Amino acid sequence: MTNMLSLRPGDRLPDFALPGLDGKLRKFVWSFGGAPVTLLVVADLTALDPTQFGDLRAACERASTTLVIVTGSEIARAAPAWKKLGAEPEQPLLLCDPKGQYLTALLAQGGAVSFGQAMGLRQRVIVLDPNQRVAATFDTRALAAATEAIGPLADSVRANGGADLLLNTAMAPVLVLPRVFEPDFCTQLMRLWAKGDHKDSGVSSRYGNVDMAKLKRTEDYMIVEPMMQKAVSDRLAYRIGPELTKVFAFDREFTFDAHVVLSYSAEGGHFFAAHRDNGAPTTADRAFAVSLNLNDDFEGGELVFPEYAGVRVSPPAGAAAVFSCALLHAVGPVTRGRRYALTTFFRQKR
């Protein structure tokens, strides 16, 4: 973990290991057991207000989130302070980082390069979803603000939306990752599409220069604005990149294809028939496809995976569907309204 840690909502917090009060190392990832995690980072444990700490503990319990504390205090100094706060040795979990190995980065302010703790915050609360991704950070009145917000916040990122779904068919190996793009960013991209020159693309070098007329009819806008290209790439790299390592054991260096906003309308009869994304010599280095719905006020337009029992996937706005470029897939017809999707590919660097 570096000082340049990115803690924007959706970013994945890298794992770290620190000793607890018993001096034994614990990995942060061990705190994740299916529930959101509230991480309280505090430079000096003796400076923590016992009432506020008690309130935060109670709120975390009510919200069924796991509370973890990281402090810059040494174990010998932390132990009596911990007792005073009314906590038990292991409940909640306290991790000590007197050398500031991770603390400095966890308390650093908004992307600024920090030269030690003096420039960072003294206290911060970071709420993470069950997949170790940032849901929100609280920097001012950190404990009180987190105590107030934790209930609804935890519910908004809980990973139990599929609990009623019992799969009894083959399942396409597609990773659906929520909250990759913020609602405002989705809107910006749709505006860009509306402003830009989006043509019915028949032939496209993106698809290996084959005649696409029978295969695809969509209205595409290729993002050429450097700021927007970077804004898209950063989000994909920070939010999807770590998942590729975790889920698919893909830890190669990568680059991206052009980022393209595809649009399919019901009245335009737009479609994308079954294809693979890495079939041409020019596309053979594509590893993973990203299809990210920018809106959800349409019907139809699901991703279909014919090799895997025809499973249909329709992620909510802002969520990405990520899958191997070798999988056969199609986009079913949009039957009402207009669908906008950001599509791109992770390419393996040679």
Ligand SMILES: O=C(O)CCC(=O)C(=O)O
């Ligand atoms: O519209 C989509 O979500 C998928 C598009 C697609 O398959 C592609 O761009 O290769």
Ligand SMILES: [Fe+2]
């Ligand atoms: Fe595709």
